[in-house]
Amino acid sequence: MKFIVSIKMVPDVYAPFQIKDGELLMDGDRTVLNAYDASAVEEALVLTEKHGGDVEVVCIGSAKASETIRKALAMGAAKGYHIQTNGDETYDSSSYAQILASFLSDKEYDILSFGKQSQDTDSGLTGGMVAQLLNLPYATNAVGLEIEDNKLVVKRQGDSGQEMIELPTPCLVTCSNDMNEPRIPNLKGIMASKRKPVESLSVSDLGVDATALEAVSKVTSYEPVPARAAGKKFEGEPEEIAREVAQLLDTEANVL
Amino acid sequence: MSTLLTYVAISDGKIKRSSLEVLSHCKSIADAGGMACEAVIIDENATSYTDDVQKYGASKIYTVEGDAFKQHQNGSLLKALTKVNEVAQPSLIAFASTEGTKDVLGALAAQLKAGVVADVSSFNFDGTKVTAQRPMMAAKIMGNVNVTGNPVLVSVRSGSYDLKENPATAEVVSVDVTVESGDLRATLREIISATGDTIDLNEAEAIVAAGRGVKDEEAKALISELASVLNAGIGASRALTESGVYDPSLQIGQTGKVVSPQLYIAVGISGAIQHTAGMANSKVIVAINKDADAPIFEIADYGIVGDLYKILPTFIEEIKKIKN
Numbered sequence: 001m002k003f004i005v006s007i008k009m010v011p012d013v014y015a016p017f018q019i020k021d022g023e024l025l026m027d028g029d030r031t032v033l034n035a036y037d038a039s040a041v042e043e044a045l046v047l048t049e050k051h052g053g054d055v056e057v058v059c060i061g062s063a064k065a066s067e068t069i070r071k072a073l074a075m076g077a078a079k080g081y082h083i084q085t086n087g088d089e090t091y092d093s094s095s096y097a098q099i100l101a102s103f104l105s106d107k108e109y110d111i112l113s114f115g116k117q118s119q120d121t122d123s124g125l126t127g128g129m130v131a132q133l134l135n136l137p138y139a140t141n142a143v144g145l146e147i148e149d150n151k152l153v154v155k156r157q158g159d160s161g162q163e164m165i166e167l168p169t170p171c172l173v174t175c176s177n178d179m180n181e182p183r184i185p186n187l188k189g190i191m192a193s194k195r196k197p198v199e200s201l202s203v204s205d206l207g208v209d210a211t212a213l214e215a216v217s218k219v220t221s222y223e224p225v226p227a228r229a230a231g232k233k234f235e236g237e238p239e240e241i242a243r244e245v246a247q248l249l250d251t252e253a254n255v256l
Numbered sequence: 257m258s259t260l261l262t263y264v265a266i267s268d269g270k271i272k273r274s275s276l277e278v279l280s281h282c283k284s285i286a287d288a289g290g291m292a293c294e295a296v297i298i299d300e301n302a303t304s305y306t307d308d309v310q311k312y313g314a315s316k317i318y319t320v321e322g323d324a325f326k327q328h329q330n331g332s333l334l335k336a337l338t339k340v341n342e343v344a345q346p347s348l349i350a351f352a353s354t355e356g357t358k359d360v361l362g363a364l365a366a367q368l369k370a371g372v373v374a375d376v377s378s379f380n381f382d383g384t385k386v387t388a389q390r391p392m393m394a395a396k397i398m399g400n401v402n403v404t405g406n407p408v409l410v411s412v413r414s415g416s417y418d419l420k421e422n423p424a425t426a427e428v429v430s431v432d433v434t435v436e437s438g439d440l441r442a443t444l445r446e447i448i449s450a451t452g453d454t455i456d457l458n459e460a461e462a463i464v465a466a467g468r469g470v471k472d473e474e475a476k477a478l479i480s481e482l483a484s485v486l487n488a489g490i491g492a493s494r495a496l497t498e499s500g501v502y503d504p505s506l507q508i509g510q511t512g513k514v515v516s517p518q519l520y521i522a523v524g525i526s527g528a529i530q531h532t533a534g535m536a537n538s539k540v541i542v543a544i545n546k547d548a549d550a551p552i553f554e555i556a557d558y559g560i561v562g563d564l565y566k567i568l569p570t571f572i573e574e575i576k577k578i579k580n
Contacts, residue, residue: 128359141359217401232558255518
């Protein structure tokens with residue numbers, strides 16, 4: 001099975017940030033491989049180790065995204081594609097999806113794998129958009145993957161249970177980070193990653209119409225989430241405080 | 257005249273309350289801006305829900321029925337929504353942000369060449385443009401977003417709006433959609449419903465959530481008893497769903513479900529950002545934890561510092577007394 005995994009460089013959501021006049025100020029150096037994408041890479045590696053095949057990754061991003069690609073290669077992916085941007089474009093999910101669909105249109109693959117969302121925006125739209133643009137069968141929010149008779153069997157977390165879905169190849173899947181713990185690259189993997197091929201290309205190489213990439217969904221400003229004030233804290237004799245809070249839920253909070 | 261169309265989701269034979277929250281909000285926007293408020297139900301028995309849906313102000317309800325809509329499958333839902341969009345020609349389609357919605361929203365936007373914004377906590381619509389707020393960066397930041405398109409698709413986090421009845425007599429329009437195997441391509445083998453008849457977390461008025469502090473059967477039994485006394489759903493932190501103590505469908509947090517019930521009781525949960533991103537919008541938060549410095553206390557309205565084995569039995573007894 002040949003996997004192509006779409007990965008994204010995202011700001012480290014645990015890094016400190018400031019909001020000034022509606023703008024988000026973060027340390028641009030603190031970026032990571034999106035955690036959901038790392039799970040997608042991990043699962044592709046596990047399945048190809050078991051059933052044969054190989055894993056390639058594609059990443060749209062600025063020059064700095066080459067570090068993100070190296071990380072995936074150090075985990076074990078065989079090849080990277082870097083679709084270079086200036087880093088100041090205002091792309092939305094649809095822009096990314098169109099670039100990826102155009103890139104993938106002449107590639108050979110059995111399974112396209114995505115993280116189910118990116119950690120910074122949590123939109124979760126790009127995977128489904130690419131599936132539609134390429135007219136592929138797909139499943140989202142996978143918590144487990146298996147390969148059976150050249151088919152991909154997806155365990156998907158749905159609203160009221162886990163759905164077992166069988167997809168013919170080629171197909172697309174988006175992965176939850178619940179399916180595995182992505183491996184930490186070891187020294188051998190890191191050394192090997194430096195010799196692995198990374199093909200660099202630009203958005204214009206792909207022949208995508210730049211006006212079609214114009215974001216229709218634009219973040220106009222940021223603001224802090226109103227902090228939730230801490231309420232009352234009860235310490236002391238367990239039975240007493242348990243009774244007291246139960247009473248307050250009834251008389252004060254009115255939620256019983 | 258612009259039309260706002262709300263997709264009313266049905267799950268396990270019930271209307272998703274979160275869909276009706278969205279419909280209630282769309283009705284307010286429509287009334288304020290002189291627009292039409294309509295709804296669509298896609299289910300094997302879609303027509304049987306129209307009486308309940310018209311209570312929330314939809315002037316027209318599109319129904320799509322058939323065996324193909326018995327269970328969630330993205331291929332059939334996409335085909336039905338595409339057809340209904342053609343018939344209704346709405347300026348905006350609004351959804352509750354359920355797993356079913358998340359499964360089709362991106363593909364539908366690509367299919368309809370629509371503008372889209374997912375998982376908003378509030379939105380407004382002026383007939384052409386949606387302005388919305390959505391939590392970003394693990395719910396630490398609120399982003400103000402503008403979206404244009406024809407139509408614009410919006411999905412809304414559950415609990416963002418209150419239910420508001422606004423009885424209308426709706427015209428019911430049945431839309432024929434035939435789903436063939438070529439439309440599906442994917443095969444749904446089975447649905448493993450480990451949760452049985454427990455309460456859907458997105459719909460629950462109260463939730464009792466268990467974290468790392470819930471270590472054994474005795475603690476689990478206390479959680480179940482508290483939930484049953486409160487008629488609450490049971491949720492869990494990622495630590496407990498990963499270790500298999502609770503079913504993965506019960507996970508609350510950035511990765512799992514995002515919930516906002518009236519009452520959220522966090523038992524033995526430290527309150528890491530990954531967890532609080534999924535529950536910080538609950539109306540009243542109670543935390544029970546023996547570590548007085550646990551971050552969960554920073555957002556709890558009522559923080560009980562103590563051993564859950566000692567706190568819960570009395571807490572349960574007292575609530576029982578109050579309820580009687």
